[in-house]
Amino acid sequence: MQTVVLAAGKGARMGPLTDNAPKPMLPVAGKPLVVHCLEHAIAAGASRLVVVVGHEADSIRTALADRDWDVPVTTVDQDELRGTADAVRTAAPELDAEPFAVLNGDVLYDEASLAKLYTSGPAVGSFRVDNPSAYGVLRIEDGRVRAVEEKPADPQSNLVNTGAYVFPAAALDWLAVGESDRGERELTDVLQRTCETDDVTAVPFDRWLDVGRPWELLAANEWKLAELDRRIDGDVSPDADLRGTVVVEAGATVEPGVVIEGPTYVGEGAHVGPNAYVRGSTALGPDSRAGHAVELKNSVVMRDSAVPHLTYLGDSILGRDVNLGAGTAVANLRHDDEPVELTVKGERISTGRRKFGIVCGDGVKTGINCTINAGVTLSSGARVGPGETVLRDR
Ligand code: TTP
Missing domain, CATH: 2.160.10.10 (Hexapeptide repeat proteins)
Structure with missing residues (x-):
């Protein structure tokens, strides 16, 4: 499946480690974080990858070009960090009018879970946590995802959004969403629209690590x-x-x-x-x-x-x-x-x-x-x- 990988962010929460390098380039067991993401996507069934780069784009482009990939890997530039929906919109001209997956380039996923996601679309990867209020929580009714609630005080479940999705081809036309309260164009708004028109499955992930803060880089290395x-x-x-x-x-x-x-x-x-x-x-x-x-x-x-x-x-x-x-x-x-x-x-x-x-x-x-x-x-x-x-x- 064609897959968009979001890797344009700066990683401010990872400071000062991201002062001179974008977060996707931080080393995890000898490889940049984003390389793990791409390798897992390919092993899980990605037919080609479009990586959205922005902050310190050159270092990511070079790291990706220096490797041999089993599927085509291209990069596109998001000139300004306007949000995850905008990032996918930047990649859209490179995509065929077919279903597509989206992954966060600063997240570690396990291959088997991604493979399940790829064969379940339209779908979103879900992960069970003890403290769902810190995340986007999936509201699931009758086995279908109805909504993603951002950091709810009273979460409906402890299944959170992993930032891994399979969208139907029609979603390519829904990427121009408005700004959210925090001033970004969010991919979760595109997911919301998908939930209103399609049966969206929550695919339970066995492992998932959002590498946002320094101790999560240690955890990523441990993994x-x-x-x-x-x-x-x-x-x-x-x-x-x-x-x-x-x-x-x-x-x-x-x-x-x-x-x-x-x-x-x-x-x-x-x-x-x-x-x-x-x-x-x-x-x-x-x-x-x-x-x-x-x-x-x-x-x-x-x-x-x-x-x-x-x-x-x-x-x-x-x-x-x-x-x-x-x-x-x-x-x-x-x-x-x-x-x-x-x-x-x-x-x-x-x-x-x-x-x-x-x-x-x-x-x-x-x-x-x-x-x-x-x-x-x-x-x-x-x-x-x-x-x-x-x-x-x-
Ligand atoms: P975030 O985790 O929201 O942002 P970030 O990686 O820049 O981290 P921080 O908040 O510490 O600064 O982004 C989620 C993913 O989406 C991540 O892989 C970066 C990517 N992204 C883009 O590609 N373009 C964008 O405009 C935004 C906001 C994020």
Whole structure:
């Protein structure tokens, strides 16, 4: 089925990680987030993909053009982020007058669920959650979807909209919807019209992860790292101990005395050790470094970043070109055992995680022997002096 993938957004809630990269390009187990989406769509039966790009479009276009795809993949530009219906409208000239699927490019779907969606149209993917009021909730009557209610105070069900749809061909003429209260042209309005004219099925999804906030990037990595097969293409010392599902890409080096527990991904050109302890679920980006007496756990270290010596880093995300000074220690647990909070668009929000460390934007540098508290965000280019204790974002 022809499929439109929405990937034009900026990902403001993922800041500062999206200061220099669009959210769909953030790394998940060694691949951009959007690439996972496309791969799953193809495996589930997409006959061709039209990817709508906008913010930092070039990096997405290049990443997609650099890969071999089993089906045609094209991109179209949405010049302004006017909403998801507008994004699909941008893609419409590329589509045939046939049913079409739409997926969010910043969501992880599982292949089997997408395959069910593709054969059920008109349909919307649904996912059962404990806190439906935070999402678009599907109102279902007599087995048919009647409406999507955005963040209702009194939800009718705990089945939420996954942002994955199959629309009938007629919906191509319904994309010019008016603006919603938040000033966007929403695809859910197109779904509403479809519900009024067709039998729309809610297809239950087994897994679904909306990757909107930094801790969801950790969750995405946990998910996709767990699906890797062990593969050692890099240069690994016989005195290193690689346990479980570990991927070491060609051009990466693992020195003597290193212990790596899977699932862990070591990207091309990355250098680990000597004497480093890398625990799952960790992803080390291309040309990154984890050096002597460093313990890394459940973290994402993006390309060109270095954790060179004497550091503990757990449940954290480092953007690109970050350097943690010797002896930098990161807290990832509160002594009251409450979930760690993080700042998202200026507001402190619970990550829902008992263990969460820090988020560093690109180019952050810390001095020697500094301590950074759980739930701290360091903005792109931030500096921490030697011996400092950082309790607040900077
Ligand atoms: P959102 O999650 O609403 O937006 P976002 O990804 O920019 O994130 P944030 O709110 O943190 O800034 O978007 C849902 C999907 O639709 C996502 O994949 C981006 C895409 N999108 C477009 O392609 N065009 C648009 O005009 C909008 C609003 C979103």
